[in-house]
Amino acid sequence: VFLIDGIQTDLIDAGDRGLQYGDGLFETIAVEQGEPQRWPQHMARLQAGCERLGISLPDEQTLLEEARTLCADGRERTVLKVIVTRGSGGRGYRAFAGALSHRILSLHPRPDYPIAWQQEGIRIRVCETRLGLQPALAGLKHLNRLEQVLARSEWDDPDIAEGLMLDVGGRVVEGTMSNLFVVMDGRLVTPSLTNCGVAGIIRQEVMEAARTMGLACSEEELSLDDVEEADELFLTNSLIGVWPVREVEGRTYRVGATSRELAAHVEQVKEA
Amino acid sequence: VFLIDGIQTDLIDAGDRGLQYGDGLFETIAVEQGEPQRWPQHMARLQAGCERLGISLPDEQTLLEEARTLCADGRERTVLKVIVTRGSGGRGYRAFAGALSHRILSLHPRPDYPIAWQQEGIRIRVCETRLGLQPALAGLKHLNRLEQVLARSEWDDPDIAEGLMLDVGGRVVEGTMSNLFVVMDGRLVTPSLTNCGVAGIIRQEVMEAARTMGLACSEEELSLDDVEEADELFLTNSLIGVWPVREVEGRTYRVGATSRELAAHVEQVKEA
Numbered sequence: 001v002f003l004i005d006g007i008q009t010d011l012i013d014a015g016d017r018g019l020q021y022g023d024g025l026f027e028t029i030a031v032e033q034g035e036p037q038r039w040p041q042h043m044a045r046l047q048a049g050c051e052r053l054g055i056s057l058p059d060e061q062t063l064l065e066e067a068r069t070l071c072a073d074g075r076e077r078t079v080l081k082v083i084v085t086r087g088s089g090g091r092g093y094r095a096f097a098g099a100l101s102h103r104i105l106s107l108h109p110r111p112d113y114p115i116a117w118q119q120e121g122i123r124i125r126v127c128e129t130r131l132g133l134q135p136a137l138a139g140l141k142h143l144n145r146l147e148q149v150l151a152r153s154e155w156d157d158p159d160i161a162e163g164l165m166l167d168v169g170g171r172v173v174e175g176t177m178s179n180l181f182v183v184m185d186g187r188l189v190t191p192s193l194t195n196c197g198v199a200g201i202i203r204q205e206v207m208e209a210a211r212t213m214g215l216a217c218s219e220e221e222l223s224l225d226d227v228e229e230a231d232e233l234f235l236t237n238s239l240i241g242v243w244p245v246r247e248v249e250g251r252t253y254r255v256g257a258t259s260r261e262l263a264a265h266v267e268q269v270k271e272a
Numbered sequence: 273v274f275l276i277d278g279i280q281t282d283l284i285d286a287g288d289r290g291l292q293y294g295d296g297l298f299e300t301i302a303v304e305q306g307e308p309q310r311w312p313q314h315m316a317r318l319q320a321g322c323e324r325l326g327i328s329l330p331d332e333q334t335l336l337e338e339a340r341t342l343c344a345d346g347r348e349r350t351v352l353k354v355i356v357t358r359g360s361g362g363r364g365y366r367a368f369a370g371a372l373s374h375r376i377l378s379l380h381p382r383p384d385y386p387i388a389w390q391q392e393g394i395r396i397r398v399c400e401t402r403l404g405l406q407p408a409l410a411g412l413k414h415l416n417r418l419e420q421v422l423a424r425s426e427w428d429d430p431d432i433a434e435g436l437m438l439d440v441g442g443r444v445v446e447g448t449m450s451n452l453f454v455v456m457d458g459r460l461v462t463p464s465l466t467n468c469g470v471a472g473i474i475r476q477e478v479m480e481a482a483r484t485m486g487l488a489c490s491e492e493e494l495s496l497d498d499v500e501e502a503d504e505l506f507l508t509n510s511l512i513g514v515w516p517v518r519e520v521e522g523r524t525y526r527v528g529a530t531s532r533e534l535a536a537h538v539e540q541v542k543e544a
Contacts, residue, residue, distance in 0.1 A: 002287075010286050011285065011286060012286045012291065014276060014282050014283060014376055015274075015282065016291065017421075018291045019284065019288065019290045019291040019357075020355075020415070020417075021294075021417035021418065021421050022293075022416045022417060023418060053418070054422075054425060083291070083292075085291075091383065092424070093420040093423070093424035093449060095425065104286055104291075106286065106287070111364070130408065132405055132468075133404055133405045133406075133440055134402075134403075134404025134406075134440065135440065136404075136422060143291070143292070143418075144294045144416035144418045145292075145293035145295070145416070146293065146295060146325070146409060147409070148293070148365040149289075149325075149367065150326075152365035152366045153326060153367065168405055168407065168467075176365055177365060196404075
């Protein structure tokens with residue numbers, strides 16, 4: 001089900017710059033009982049992204065009304081995807097000055113991940129596809145996602161929940177669709193996103209929660225060795241919340257107290 | 273005017289992975305008297321790109337028939353854009369195995385660049401937006417083009433024909449929509465495309481022509497200093513052929529014999 005610039009249709013203008021150049025941004029939002037979760041955080045990130053890319057920001061009230069219209073379908077748990085593109089037309093890569101952005105909202109079933117993944121942790125792999133280094137796009141949830149598509153195509157095994165991605169310089173950055181945290185030496189570390197990666201909503205929430213809990217938390221460069229030696233490991237995104245990691249390519253981890261505490265915190269925010 | 277999977281419409285499925293993830297490739301093809309130019313070269317590049325990304329290759333005969341149908345509009349000179357996306361659907365970044373690609377053909381007026389640009393050369397600038405380093409996508413004409421969009425948004429001056437792009441490591445790679453050649457020490461050099469850049473059809477043609485002419489030609493890493501010290505400079509793509517460069521940010525160049533000879537060669541191939 002799509003709502004495109006307010007109209008119920010699943011067709012878009014083939015001249016849309018989102019298709020032509022990947023010229024846009026998106027948000028993937030958990031929906032509970034028809035209500036989009038963490039809406040202000042998603043809108044803040046979308047707004048920041050539009051500013052960085054020079055895309056006209058859609059009216060937030062309109063977006064919220066459209067989101068609620070689309071989400072009110074009676075299902076308990078769904079996923080709202082909001083795409084904002086720079087609009088249509090222009091001359092080659094050059095956009096028309098003042099081009100009006102397009103908003104493409106769609107509602108999807110929630111992926112049916114096993115409950116055990118949240119409780120007992122997940123098995124993950126290390127992807128061969130690397131993330132390119134591009135500070136100008138780092139942190140943004142933009143539509144240029146070929147790297148993630150290639151990385152996700154590397155495995156079929158349904159028991160492997162996610163794949164870690166390194167950048168071309170060998171630093172561990174994130175999962176194909178999630179952010180990474182490690183607990184090491186009693187503190188929490190998440191990879192810095194200076195050169196690549198997506199600055200996730202839950203990533204931000206976990207960093208803030210850690211500070212509130214008095215747990216040191218920093219953004220750093222991480223190597224595979226750091227991951228190997230970590231005490232705990234977990235992944236985050238808006239749909240999964242927190243997934244503790246119990247195995248990376250044969251190396252096993254315990255699901256520790258820090259992971260459990262932060263997972264509980266994120267769950268609590270969801271219910272609030 | 274669009275022809276999408278053989279149907280005349282300008283609307284595409286909003287679930288197309290080209291829009292959702294930039295998951296596809298494209299070709300920009302000069303059309304003369306209704307006939308797409310350098311069709312075999314464009315198809316060879318498209319095929320190589322589909323193989324690298326694991327996208328199902330559309331039937332080439334079908335593509336050619338559709339291209340000819342679209343191009344036969346009586347205009348003398350037009351531009352055919354062929355987009356091939358991985359298709360629709362899948363679960364997040366993961367595509368359905370065996371997904372059928374979509375083909376999106378569109379016909380456009382030829383940009384009305386001044387004739388003088390070909391004869392007397394162009395003025396260009398150096399862009400601030402850098403190209404990220406990503407060997408897995410280097411050379412491909414894929415749909416993840418945010419870097420080019422950002423670079424092309426840096427200037428408005430219609431007298432500046434193109435912008436040079438450096439990679440994040442400071443090497444000169446290409447223009448926003450063209451490949452670069454320099455003549456230095458009596459030989460021809462074009463930047464190597466190991467980490468980024470698009471392997472252009474005319475770039476390949478010029479390299480082959482140089483060899484036929486007995487002119488040494490190599491792919492190397494180039495710095496801005498190399499460009500500054502070069503004897504001649506020119507840019508290439510399928511629509512412009514060869515544009516000699518007469519000025520880069522105040523440094524002027526003569527339009528030399530090598531540029532003229534290779535420009536004439538490319539023009540000749542066009543007419544053949």
